Amino acid sequence: MLRQLFAALAMTAVATVVLGLAYPLAVTGIAQVLAPERADGSLVERDGEVVGSALLAQGFTGPEYFHPRPSAVDHDPRDSGGSNLGPSAPALAADVAARAAAYRGANGLAPDAPVPVDAVTASASGLDPHISPENARLQADRVARVRGLDAAAVRALVGEHTVPRALGVLGEPGVNVLGLNLALDRAAD
Numbered sequence: 455m456l457r458q459l460f461a462a463l464a465m466t467a468v469a470t471v472v473l474g475l476a477y478p479l480a481v482t483g484i485a486q487v488l489a490p491e492r493a494d495g496s497l498v499e500r501d502g503e504v505v506g507s508a509l510l511a512q513g514f515t516g517p518e519y520f521h522p523r524p525s526a527v528d529h530d531p532r533d534s535g536g537s538n539l540g541p542s543a544p545a546l547a548a549d550v551a552a553r554a555a556a557y558r559g560a561n562g563l564a565p566d567a568p569v570p571v572d573a574v575t576a577s578a579s580g581l582d583p584h585i586s587p588e589n590a591r592l593q594a595d596r597v598a599r600v601r602g603l604d605a606a607a608v609r610a611l612v613g614e615h616t617v618p619r620a621l622g623v624l625g626e627p628g629v630n631v632l633g634l635n636l637a638l639d640r641a642a643d
Contacts, residue, residue: 495507496509512632518638521560522582586628590634595608616628
């Protein structure tokens with residue numbers, strides 16, 4: 455029995471070293487060589503200071519910025535996770551209606567104007583960094599007005615920051631909110 459215990463402990467030690475140290479270090483090293491920016495989290499810098507990641511949503515709320523899609527965990531920005539509300543949940547319908555009214559009000563839309571789905575439905579993880587081009591276009595006039603910029607120039611920035619479908623067919627086009635807001639800050643400088 456002692457021999458079996460020793461063998462089990464030895465295998466645990468070997469597995470820990472190989473799977474817990476060697477393999478992660480090898481994968482990290484390969485990632486650093488092949489795609490260093492992505493391996494480091496696609497960090498975005500402004501004036502030499504990290505301001506966020508191109509892969510994670512940032513909490514922009516001021517009227518001078520484009521807003522990301524709502525998060526199911528807006529109450530605490532350190533959280534991520536879904537709301538667990540199904541499509542027939544009255545609480546979800548109330549949340550969507552309240553978000554739609556707030557979106558229309560913030561962006562000067564008519565009370566019955568259609569609102570993009572991504573402007574009123576929460577990102578399940580709260581981490582989605584993109585909004586739809588339609589959502590960005592509807593926010594463009596507000597942002598231009600508050601910043602004192604030409605609305606056409608702001609819409610042009612939206613176009614420049616719109617990324618197409620992956621491989622031309624996968625997913626939907628999107629606008630990275632952090633990149634667009636940083637471009638707005640540069641335009642205002």
